[in-house]
Amino acid sequence: MSDNILSIRNLETDYSLGNGGYVKAIRSLSLDVRRGESLALVGESGSGKSTLALSIMRLIEKPNKIAEGEIIFLDKDREISVLKLGEIGLRLFRWKKVAMIFQSAMNILNPVMRVENQFIDTFEAHNIQDDYDQRINKYLTIAGLGKKVRRLYPHELSGGMKQRVSIALALSCEPELLIADEPTTALDVVVQREILFELRQLKNSLNLSIIFITHDLSVASAVADRIGIFYAGRIVEIGKKNDVINRPAHPYAKLLLGSIVTLSTPRGKELTSLEGTPPDLSKEITGCSFYDRCPSHVKQCLTYDLQPLKVGEDHYVECLRAQELLDSE
Numbered sequence: 592m593s594d595n596i597l598s599i600r601n602l603e604t605d606y607s608l609g610n611g612g613y614v615k616a617i618r619s620l621s622l623d624v625r626r627g628e629s630l631a632l633v634g635e636s637g638s639g640k641s642t643l644a645l646s647i648m649r650l651i652e653k654p655n656k657i658a659e660g661e662i663i664f665l666d667k668d669r670e671i672s673v674l675k676l677g678e679i680g681l682r683l684f685r686w687k688k689v690a691m692i693f694q695s696a697m698n699i700l701n702p703v704m705r706v707e708n709q710f711i712d713t714f715e716a717h718n719i720q721d722d723y724d725q726r727i728n729k730y731l732t733i734a735g736l737g738k739k740v741r742r743l744y745p746h747e748l749s750g751g752m753k754q755r756v757s758i759a760l761a762l763s764c765e766p767e768l769l770i771a772d773e774p775t776t777a778l779d780v781v782v783q784r785e786i787l788f789e790l791r792q793l794k795n796s797l798n799l800s801i802i803f804i805t806h807d808l809s810v811a812s813a814v815a816d817r818i819g820i821f822y823a824g825r826i827v828e829i830g831k832k833n834d835v836i837n838r839p840a841h842p843y844a845k846l847l848l849g850s851i852v853t854l855s856t857p858r859g860k861e862l863t864s865l866e867g868t869p870p871d872l873s874k875e876i877t878g879c880s881f882y883d884r885c886p887s888h889v890k891q892c893l894t895y896d897l898q899p900l901k902v903g904e905d906h907y908v909e910c911l912r913a914q915e916l917l918d919s920e
């Protein structure tokens with residue numbers, strides 16, 4: 592069995608500008624997600640994190656498109672080519688193999704349906720034949736909710752409870768990979784901590800792999816095994832949490848991390864705003880997309896054929912000068 596659960600190669604996802612042009616929100620991105628790991632993807636707003644999640648779930652709708660690349664889900668005994676799935680295949684894949692928790696639980700909860708019916712709907716849509724009652728109770732309990740919640744409507748729940756219902760729903764189809772896209776950003780600090788802690792526990796007890804998407808470094812450092820740094824539709828650095836946090840090598844990651852982030856970093860600390868703006872993704876970019884904002888750029892960066900360079904064990908960086916910059920520290 593492969594060590595990876597998901598393998599993405601050269602993915603490009605485009606949003607239509609309506610005038611024939613496109614914004615390339617994901618630009619030839621490659622990424623492996625390992626079985627059983629918790630991978631945090633961190634980056635400024637607009638860097639493409641949600642687009643990547645939606646691409647994996649095949650939720651990119653026309654006129655937007657996944658223009659290129661491959662997404663392979665490595666099931667226990669076979670490979671599923673996600674971008675080639677038809678309607679039936681997709682129904683079996685979505686939520687049963689890969690499930691997603693959205694930033695706002697309201698995106699998936701139907702406001703006029705009792706909680707238990709939302710579960711039943713999901714089970715029916717995904718052909719799950721099981722004791723529904725038992726399954727609903729099991730996953731409500733796992734998400735830290737009591738049975739009473741079953742009969743309630745979403746508006747009768749607090750923000751934290753709604754997010755827990757959406758976690759229970761996502762887990763109830765027993766996916767192997769969970770994508771949590773800023774799952775706690777809208778919640779207050781205490782509830783955030785509780786939910787993140789529980790998700791981490793669940794990862795171990797349910798044998799899940801998790802992609803955590805966040806713009807909050809303290810969240811990433813609390814929940815991740817590995818961290819990937821997102822910039823302008825690509826992952827510019829990826830490695831074990833401690834290596835990326837303590838020894839960032841990409842100039843963008845260095846600026847972003849500025850100071851060492853630990854569990855005691857105040858929560859909600861947003862990424863430092865950097866000078867300059869990210870590149871215009873509707874234009875062709877050659878070489879490094881951080882060139883304009885980079886304090887360490889050299890001429891060669893403009894023609895650099897982007898590829899991850901190894902700077903340490905399990906630590907890769909898309910910067911020509913990464914090793915040299917690390918050595919000079």
Ligand SMILES: Nc1ncnc2c1ncn2[C@@H]1O[C@H](COP(=O)(O)OP(=O)(O)O)[C@@H](O)[C@H]1O
Nearest residue numbers: 606607614616635636637638639640641642643
């Ligand atoms: N539905 C959409 N239509 C057009 N452009 C979009 C749409 N959704 C996102 N974008 C653009 O794609 C880029 C990436 O957005 P997104 O994936 O939401 O980033 P993040 O989740 O990191 O904040 C941004 O430039 C954003 O403006």
Ligand SMILES: [Mg+2]
Nearest residue numbers: 640641642772
């Ligand atoms: Mg987003």
